[in-house]
Amino acid sequence: xxxxxxxxxxxxxxxxxxxxxxxxxxxxxxxxxxxxxxxxxxxxxxxxxxxxxxxxxxxxxxxxxxxxxxxxxxxxxxxxxxxxxxxxxxxxxxxxxxxxxxxxxxxxxxxxxxxxxxxxxxxxxxxxxxxxxxxxxxxxxxxxxxxxxxxxxxxxxxxxxxxxxxxxxxxxxxxxxxxxxxxxxxxxxxxxxxxxxxxxxxxxxxxxxxxxxxxxxxxxxxxxxxxxxxxxxxxxxxxxxxxxxxxxxxxxxxxxxxxxxxxxxxxxxxxxxxxxxxxxxxxxxxxxxxxxxxxxxxxxxxxxxxxxxxxxxxxxxxxxxxxxxxxxxxxxxxxxxxxxxxxxxxxxxxxxxxxxxxxxxxxxxxxxxxxxxxxxxxxxxxxxxx
Numbered sequence: 001x002x003x004x005x006x007x008x009x010x011x012x013x014x015x016x017x018x019x020x021x022x023x024x025x026x027x028x029x030x031x032x033x034x035x036x037x038x039x040x041x042x043x044x045x046x047x048x049x050x051x052x053x054x055x056x057x058x059x060x061x062x063x064x065x066x067x068x069x070x071x072x073x074x075x076x077x078x079x080x081x082x083x084x085x086x087x088x089x090x091x092x093x094x095x096x097x098x099x100x101x102x103x104x105x106x107x108x109x110x111x112x113x114x115x116x117x118x119x120x121x122x123x124x125x126x127x128x129x130x131x132x133x134x135x136x137x138x139x140x141x142x143x144x145x146x147x148x149x150x151x152x153x154x155x156x157x158x159x160x161x162x163x164x165x166x167x168x169x170x171x172x173x174x175x176x177x178x179x180x181x182x183x184x185x186x187x188x189x190x191x192x193x194x195x196x197x198x199x200x201x202x203x204x205x206x207x208x209x210x211x212x213x214x215x216x217x218x219x220x221x222x223x224x225x226x227x228x229x230x231x232x233x234x235x236x237x238x239x240x241x242x243x244x245x246x247x248x249x250x251x252x253x254x255x256x257x258x259x260x261x262x263x264x265x266x267x268x269x270x271x272x273x274x275x276x277x278x279x280x281x282x283x284x285x286x287x288x289x290x291x292x293x294x295x296x297x298x299x300x301x302x303x304x305x306x307x308x309x310x311x312x313x314x315x316x317x318x319x320x321x322x323x324x325x326x327x328x329x330x331x332x333x334x335x336x337x338x339x340x341x342x343x344x345x346x347x348x349x350x351x352x353x354x355x356x357x358x359x360x361x362x363x364x365x366x367x368x369x370x371x372x373x374x375x376x377x378x379x380x381x382x383x384x385x386x
Contacts, residue, residue: 021113024089034062035080036089037123039106040114041143041161047093047103051274051300054078055230055254059186059209060159074273074299097379098347127164151180158206159186179203188232189213201225208251223248229271230254253297267293276302285331288312294319299344301325308332315341327351334360340368340376350380 028036035057042048054077057063063077071079081101084090089110094103106114118124124141141159153160160181178200181187187204188211196216201207202224210225211232218233223245229252246252247268254274255266266272275298285307295301295318304327313336321342326332326349333356339345348361358380365378 021110022117024087025113025117028087028089031062031064032080032084034060034123036084037114037118037121038062039090040111040118040124040126041141042106043145043163044108044111046105048105050081050101050104051254052232053104054081055274056186056188056209059229061185072273072299096349098377124159153180155180156183157181158183160184160188161186162189163191182206185209187211197222218243218246220245222246225249226251228252233257267295271297273297274300276300276304277306278302278304280306285309286312289314289317291316293317296320299323303327303329305329306332311336314338318342318345320344323347323349325349325351326353326357329353329357332357335364337364340364340373345376347377347379350378352381352383 025033025036038053038057038060039048041056054074057077057080058073063073063080065071065073065076081090081104085092085101085104089106091105091107092101092103093105094101096102115126118126118141122139124143125139126143126145128145139154140157142153142157143161143163145163147164178198182204183206184204185206186209187201187207188209190211192213194212194214194216197212197214197219199219199221201210201212202219202221205225205227207225207228209230210228211230214233220243222228222231222243226249228249231252231254244265247265249269251271252269253271255269255272255276257278257280266275272295275295287308287310289312291314294316297320298318299320299322301318301321301323302325304325306329308329309331311332311334315336315338318339319342322344323346324335324339326335328351330353332354335348335357337360339348348364350358350361361378361380365376368376
């Protein structure tokens with residue numbers, strides 16, 4: 001009878017399959033090995049956003065900056081990713097118009113190798129069957145792809161990716177699940193929508209990366225997570241508001257569907273490098289930044305489906321901005337005209353925006369071309385005629 005799965009193929013020809021894949025893996029520099037193995041976190045054929053993968057690598061402590069080099073952790077992580085892609089260990093599934101990798105993945109055979117190697121080296125355990133954990137295993141990282149009881153996971157777990165239903169309809173079960181893992185650094189829940197933000201999460205003091213879906217507001221107590229670097233709140237409420245004391249989270253560097261009090265709050269986060277605001281409705285359709293509203297470290301700003309009509313800002317408000325992305329901002333009349341004076345700005349992307357907004361971007365580009373500034377690139381895409 002012929003083998004039916006990749007696991008069975010590898011099991012029936014271990015020397016041939018693992019030997020070839022093992023050569024590529026074992027020739028990797030040590031700094032790249034955990035990054036490659038982490039691709040096993042994701043289910044088969046999962047489309048991994050590059051920005052998400054990079055923030056995960058940083059939160060896990062896989063990325064190290066070299067002494068004497070003035071590169072951010074994100075820039076170093078991009079180099080790691082490019083290296084793994086050049087070795088054909090990670091696949092670039094989608095690219096932006098300028099060649100940057102937007103979405104990546106891994107070949108099924110390489111993923112199977114990842115799972116085997118991760119299991120053998122105690123790097124990570126992937127729960128692929130409901131009964132794959134007969135007893136609490138000696139692992140620190142878990143990817144839950146089939147439902148199991150949280151009682152089967154060790155309390156020393158440092159990383160949990162959950163792609164399977166948690167089956168947590170009652171507050172007591174939610175509290176029991178999250179309060180079991182006091183050492184967590186990474187908690188990414190893809191499969192559950194909570195009616196309200198699970199308050200017990202605020203007790204996970206060591207968290208660096210948090211992804212959670214909820215239909216209620218993020219509580220003020222989120223500021224207790226002083227080590228948090230990345231917060232992804234996939235909100236499902238149009239009137240969701242931002243915690244007033246989020247500015248106390250000094251290590252927060254990447255935030256993704258909140259709008260209220262954006263200027264007065266986010267400018268107080270000294271390490272914030274990425275800000276993505278999607279499907280947000282502001283009480284006022286004007287975003288006016290004063291001279292004191294400075295996003296000191298922000299490198300990426302993405303606005304998608306926001307109800308802005310007027311945006312008043314200066315280049316000094318975003319001194320280190322590298323990339324500005326606007327998607328479906330169907331009311332915004334124009335981009336601030338002096339954004340071309342942001343010396344670090346490399347790219348402006350417009351997707352399905354107004355004719356006047358497109359014209360303002362073209363004007364900015366022309367002015368920079370006239371000044372022999374060839375660094376700034378502009379990309380305009382429309383899927384409809386407006």
